[in-house]
Amino acid sequence: MKNYIIIFLAVVTICLGSCKSQKDTVVQKVSNTASSILPEFSWNTMPLYMHLRKDTEFTKEELNYLAKYPLITFEKTTGSKTYGSTEAGVIKAAEAVKKINPKAKVLYYKNVVINWPSYKEDEAFLKKHPEAFLVDSKEKKALMSNNKTGFFDLSQETVRSYWLEHVTKMANNPAIDGLFLDANIKVLVPSFFKSRVGTEKQKAVEVGYLSMMETLNSRLGKDNLLIANMLRVRPEFKDVGREYLNFFTGSYLEGFEHESFGMTYEDYLATGIEAVQTSAREGKVIAMSLGIGKALKNAEIGIDDTRQRITDNEDLSERLDYLLAIFLVCAEKYSYIYPHDGYGVKQSMVWLKTFPQYEKKLGAPKGYAKKEGYVYTRSFEHLDVVLDIKNKTATLNWK
Structure with missing residues (x-):
């Protein structure tokens, strides 16, 4: 278990039978320790996030680069070719980062429903329980659009119990600070599973997921970061996914620009910005994950937020300023950004690189962003931001 539990028990033992002031001390210690699960945060420069995968061992240069980030998600397949599984690979990578920067917060990636390969414990569980796979009305395995990747049937208690045991074991490793939970939207938007398994089973999977998240929150939420891929402008959501955030410490964001659902680009983006600001x-x-390269069509066939590769000599400054402006009109304490061209570092042109905008002094915001039509403005100690989402332009005036 996490260190705070040991501290808590020790303090409670000392305070048994003692006076009210001593009880108040216990409450304060628990509160302070609980807040320590949050990543380090500073307005000094751009608050950055890292989200990546690499199926082989990280080099010393790569680890030194990673250790500069306050919040890191190691994706599926990480270290799996070197260490035999994602579980072992993530722990090895997390341990190596923590040796350089013990304050870095590391998240273990686990999909809530998709059976991605390279997880040794998943393979063992499914070999013992082949009935755990989600099947369609013809009793055939339901599959992703790639026609090979299956799903866990969350309507089954056995499946939910296994998933919770797995993530609890990983979260309790000293090198892991919490979980990154993916594909929540696939479960909560009815059309995805209805098309595969029908209405009744889709609803049962959704109910099972909600039960699983409630248990997860009560089991791990007090001493672990729980970051879900949740906030998304969808017509099926009552409040852009915010209605589910009570289960989680926060939200990751992807696909922030490219969907519309009949809305204009600017209306879609403005709705998302408002949801992020409020949260x-x-x-x-x-x-916040924002793509420098264009999102590829049929990205579901690939893995995650698949992006068009950018060239080494490509001028990215205008696009990067626009992405940073979107982030900055939303950001509050504990907000972080990762401009990227895909999560697989072997294909990325921004991996191991930095940009001048990341190094410049930022300073704390002087207030919330102001909005007039589709133009947002916000001032920081060392920067004035103007964002025009209708014309897709931004100006960063550094002081």
């Missing part, structure tokens, strides 16, 4: 102001951790 960030409520104290939720925000891990």
Whole structure:
């Protein structure tokens, strides 16, 4: 278990039978320790997030680069070719980062429903329980669009119990600070599973997921970061996914620009910005992932937020300023950004690199962003931001 539990028990033992002032001390210690699960945060420069995968061992240069980030998610397949599984690979990578920067917060990636390969414990469980796979009305395995990747049937208690035991074991490793939970939207948007398994089973999977998240929150939420891929502008959501954030410490964001659902680009983006602003102001951790390269079509066939490769000599300054402006009109304490061209570092042109905008002094915001039509403005100690989402332009005036 996490160190705070040991401290808590020790303090409670000392305070048994003691006076009210001593009880108040216990409450204060628990509160302070609980807040320590949050990543380090500073307005000094751009608050950055890292989200990546590499199926082989990280080099010393790569580890030194990673250790500079306050919040890191190691994706599926990480270290799996070198260490035999994602579980072992993530722990090895996390341990190596922590040796350089013990304050870095590391998240273990686990999909809530998709059976991605390279997880040794998943393979063992499914070999013993082949009935755990989600099947369609013809009793055939339901599959992703790649026609090979299956799903866990969350309507089964056995499946939910296994998933919770797995993530609890990983979260209790000293090198892991919490979980990154993916594909929540696939479970909560009915059309995804209805098309595969029908209405009744889709609803049962959704109910099973909600039960699983409630148990997860009560089991791990007090001493672990729980970051979900949740906030998304969808017509099926009552409040852009915010209605589910009570389960989690915060939300990761992807696909922030490219969907519309009949809305204009600017209306879609403005709705997302408002949701992020509200959640960030409520104290939720925000891990905003924004693509420098264009999103590829049929990205579901690939893995995650698949991006068009950018060239080494490509001028990215205008696009990067626009992405940073989107982030900055949303950001509050514990908000972080990762501009990227895909999560697989072997294909990325921004891996191991930095940009001048990351190094310049930022300073604390002087207030919330102001909005007039589709133009946002916000001032920081060392920067004035102007964002025009209708014309897709931004100006960063550094002082």
